[in-house]
Amino acid sequence: MSIDINFYQLAARPLDAVLPRLLDKALAAGFRAVVRTGDAALLARLDAALWTYDAASFLPHAVDGPHAAAQPILLTAGDGAANDADLLVAIDGVLPGDLSPYKRALYLFDGGDPVALDLARRQWRALRERDDVTPVYWREDDAARWEKAA
Numbered sequence: 001m002s003i004d005i006n007f008y009q010l011a012a013r014p015l016d017a018v019l020p021r022l023l024d025k026a027l028a029a030g031f032r033a034v035v036r037t038g039d040a041a042l043l044a045r046l047d048a049a050l051w052t053y054d055a056a057s058f059l060p061h062a063v064d065g066p067h068a069a070a071q072p073i074l075l076t077a078g079d080g081a082a083n084d085a086d087l088l089v090a091i092d093g094v095l096p097g098d099l100s101p102y103k104r105a106l107y108l109f110d111g112g113d114p115v116a117l118d119l120a121r122r123q124w125r126a127l128r129e130r131d132d133v134t135p136v137y138w139r140e141d142d143a144a145r146w147e148k149a150a
Helices: 015-028 042-054 114-128
Strands: 002-010 033-036 059-062 071-075 086-089 102-108 135-141 146-148
Touching: 002 015, 002 114, 015 033, 015 042, 015 086, 015 102, 042 059, 042 071, 102 114, 114 135
Parallel strands: 002 102, 002 135, 033 071, 033 086, 059 071, 086 102
Antiparallel strands: 135 146
């Protein structure tokens, strides 16, 4: 079974604006998500963004802790998915070797950061060699909408 790994090159909007919208859509589609980053400050910033991104909406989530298993969206610096997530969101370029627990993965990176862009390109090339994943590239158009690249 092959899973899609969706590469999102952030250009027009910052991560704090993009991630909540993607997670909102993922929850609506029935996914349980784990969002991974090794950066503690970024983890705290994303936690705040999920609480405040839309006054009319609520994204049920928590940072990894005692009630992690109950969370539809789990923010973590760890390797596991205590909430039995079927959607992985990789923020800082680290994908696990074993993607079999997931139905889909999102790889978000800053297209204006040369280091992040280079790492994403290396990840893309490595993933294209694998039979168990299908990398898919999404970019923002001039109106900040996502379009699938050919």
